[in-house]
Amino acid sequence: MAVSKCARLSGASIGDLLDSVDSVLFDCDGVIWRGDQAIPGAPEVINSLKKGGKRVFFVTNNSTKTRKMYADKLGKLGFNAREDEVFGTAYCSAVYLKTVCKLDGKVYLIGSNAMRQELETMGIQAVGVGPDHISGVQNDWANVPLDPEVKAVLVGFDEHFSYAKLNRALQYLCNPECQFVGTNTDTRLPLEGDKAVPGTGCLLKAVETAAQRQAQVVGKPSSFMFKCVASQFVLDPNKCLMVGDRLDTDIMLGSSCGLKTLLTLTGVSTIADVEAHQRSGCPIRQEMVPDYYVDSIAEILPALQG
Ligand SMILES: [Mg+2]
Numbered sequence: 001m002a003v004s005k006c007a008r009l010s011g012a013s014i015g016d017l018l019d020s021v022d023s024v025l026f027d028c029d030g031v032i033w034r035g036d037q038a039i040p041g042a043p044e045v046i047n048s049l050k051k052g053g054k055r056v057f058f059v060t061n062n063s064t065k066t067r068k069m070y071a072d073k074l075g076k077l078g079f080n081a082r083e084d085e086v087f088g089t090a091y092c093s094a095v096y097l098k099t100v101c102k103l104d105g106k107v108y109l110i111g112s113n114a115m116r117q118e119l120e121t122m123g124i125q126a127v128g129v130g131p132d133h134i135s136g137v138q139n140d141w142a143n144v145p146l147d148p149e150v151k152a153v154l155v156g157f158d159e160h161f162s163y164a165k166l167n168r169a170l171q172y173l174c175n176p177e178c179q180f181v182g183t184n185t186d187t188r189l190p191l192e193g194d195k196a197v198p199g200t201g202c203l204l205k206a207v208e209t210a211a212q213r214q215a216q217v218v219g220k221p222s223s224f225m226f227k228c229v230a231s232q233f234v235l236d237p238n239k240c241l242m243v244g245d246r247l248d249t250d251i252m253l254g255s256s257c258g259l260k261t262l263l264t265l266t267g268v269s270t271i272a273d274v275e276a277h278q279r280s281g282c283p284i285r286q287e288m289v290p291d292y293y294v295d296s297i298a299e300i301l302p303a304l305q306g
Pocket of ligand 1: 031
């Protein structure tokens, strides 16, 4: 089947697309780096875009790092990047709790130290980071001591996730006044060599299942990620380009917020995935079809240097 919307970006069309935008939002993993290695040519692309006057933002669902940790990683890999250009879900969840939930109290955090730091920067105290072990019998679990100041449960990536944490989250969420927020719903974190490990979506699903409640999700494809950037920098969606490797998060976010969308094939999604969405005839799946695609973002470099 011919791919009509998802056009391969090449030649003069690259320059035309870049001329039509003033801001470019990049997903990170699978787009500008893979694990700890920059995608070849990616630092030059980012640095040239900025040199040419474009605003660049880094928008990632990964909740394991603070803005500062991302800025440090970007710098180490050769990207010219500032902390305030980074929008990870550790930071965005803290903004969400403060501005949307208007949280007045503590957070029970299933997550990392990085998430706790971002919450603290926003003036929100978090409890629960680190291992939690179950003890006693079932009746003890149902009466586990709770902090009365906790007014929200936040679930992000937590390598210490356990039955004890799941139970504690459930006990907090039995109170209907307790707010329930998740960083993102990514089910797997892809690794090199077709390997993968369970993602935050698995942990969030477990807590949702136990609590019989749905979390408010901050990360892509939730439009909050774009709103968070747009609230700090004046952005016209028509003049923004979202670049990502995942159709269900990056491209979906771009489409639903009215941004132009570019899929890069250095990460998770493939052209076969795009074609399946196009063939489906389903309006929601159509939103996951990008406007353009490239094999790697390095392909746009000649247009920036020319
Ligand atoms: Mg990605």
